[in-house]
Amino acid sequence: MKGVIEHYKQYLPVTDKTPVISLNEGNTPLIRARYIESLVGGDVEVYLKYEGLNPTGSFKDRGMTLALSKAVEAGSKAVICASTGNTSASAAAYAARAKIKCIVLIPEGGIALGKLAQALIHGAEVLAVKGNFDDCLNLVKEITRKHPITLVNSLNPDRIEGQKTGAFEICDSLGGAPDYHAIPVGNAGNIVAYWKGYKEYKEIGKIDSLPKMIGFQAEGAAPIVKGHIVKNPRTIATAIKIGNPASWKKAEVARDESGGLIEAVTDAEILNAYKLLASKEGIFVEPASAASVAGVLKKAKEGYFRSEKRKATEGSPERSRRAKSEKIRIACILTGHGLKDPDRAIASIKKPKVVAAKLNAVLKEIGF
Numbered sequence: 001m002k003g004v005i006e007h008y009k010q011y012l013p014v015t016d017k018t019p020v021i022s023l024n025e026g027n028t029p030l031i032r033a034r035y036i037e038s039l040v041g042g043d044v045e046v047y048l049k050y051e052g053l054n055p056t057g058s059f060k061d062r063g064m065t066l067a068l069s070k071a072v073e074a075g076s077k078a079v080i081c082a083s084t085g086n087t088s089a090s091a092a093a094y095a096a097r098a099k100i101k102c103i104v105l106i107p108e109g110g111i112a113l114g115k116l117a118q119a120l121i122h123g124a125e126v127l128a129v130k131g132n133f134d135d136c137l138n139l140v141k142e143i144t145r146k147h148p149i150t151l152v153n154s155l156n157p158d159r160i161e162g163q164k165t166g167a168f169e170i171c172d173s174l175g176g177a178p179d180y181h182a183i184p185v186g187n188a189g190n191i192v193a194y195w196k197g198y199k200e201y202k203e204i205g206k207i208d209s210l211p212k213m214i215g216f217q218a219e220g221a222a223p224i225v226k227g228h229i230v231k232n233p234r235t236i237a238t239a240i241k242i243g244n245p246a247s248w249k250k251a252e253v254a255r256d257e258s259g260g261l262i263e264a265v266t267d268a269e270i271l272n273a274y275k276l277l278a279s280k281e282g283i284f285v286e287p288a289s290a291a292s293v294a295g296v297l298k299k300a301k302e303g304y305f306r307s308e309k310r311k312a313t314e315g316s317p318e319r320s321r322r323a324k325s326e327k328i329r330i331a332c333i334l335t336g337h338g339l340k341d342p343d344r345a346i347a348s349i350k351k352p353k354v355v356a357a358k359l360n361a362v363l364k365e366i367g368f
């Protein structure tokens with residue numbers, strides 16, 4: 001398959017002259033989740049967009065292919081980003097491919113092992129800053145204001161343009177828009193990108209409805225939910241441990257225009273969804289990604305989807321008939337692969353039993 005620029009060229013700010021820096025990202029599977037449906041209950045279909053299957057293991061690759069292609073087109077010799085890990089992994093890989101310098105600022109001790117390994121092995125200059133993600137972002141914003149280095153955080157509009165292709169893929173695959181779009185919210189670029197993608201597809205008549213955007217932050221790092229900056233964000237979901245998101249206001253617009261919500265889920269709820277995705281659906285994600293599913297389960301318990309369906313059936317008889325006969329479709333974005341954060345997986349489950357290298361000992365343990 002082609003990468004997202006080749007595939008969705010006509011909807012992206014590229015020309016025939018743009019050098020395409022790609023790792024054939026995108027085209028990730030949209031997987032039906034029957035077990036999660038059974039927990040949500042009612043007439044729902046739940047779909048998981050497994051973005052962990054992108055080339056560097058997260059959704060960032062959709063935006064990074066465009067950001068690096070445009071940077072090279074503009075003659076840039078270096079890119080820089082602040083990151084909780086995935087942005088740095090992706091920037092490092094695409095910069096290696098583009099043969100330009102990549103500098104990343106990460107919170108010291110604050111990113112998962114796999115992500116650190118990726119940034120280092122792809123040859124980025126990695127600086128571990130004695131501070132959190134928000135400190136790193138302030139630094140890179142300041143640096144790029146004064147020096148000729150391209151910022152590749154989601155403040156760069158090319159990142160958003162590339163990431164909106166995730167919405168196109170969901171609609172192409174479902175033959176329409178889902179009713180709800182559940183997504184983890186950290187620096188808040190991705191919720192903005194998806195909303196842009198859905199709106200553009202509707203404008204050109206590819207879909208005839210829009211989803212409600214339902215975003216979820218971690219309880220200890222939920223500035224949008226709380227309505228104020230969180231100075232010391234805390235959560236086991238390190239990817240979304242952010243106290244002052246760059247796209248805060250735009251995320252609120254996406255929430256409000258779509259009639260959706262942005263709420264918090266606890267670390268316990270995130271870990272529960274994380275383990276459930278792995279053990280019941282066979283899908284290994286990193287903790288932050290499980291926030292979308294944790295949010296859907298929480299809202300289902302509150303009866304949110306049922307009462308929303310009731311609302312949809314009120315009004316015209318035609319609308320009522322349609323809403324009654326059709327199932328509610330929920331798309332959950334699983335943003336990053338579980339292998340990014342092996343420490344968390346091992347800390348969350350029982351260690352393997354140690355047995356003697358003897359047939360009897362093994363048979364006894366496995367109950368035969």
Ligand code: F0G
Nearest residue numbers: 083084086087186187188189190335336
């Ligand atoms: N899920 C994962 C796995 C992430 O890495 C991120 C963000 C998000 C969700 C949230 O997306 O920021 O667009 O709201 N990671 C950034 C990074 C901050 O530096 O890798 P968002």
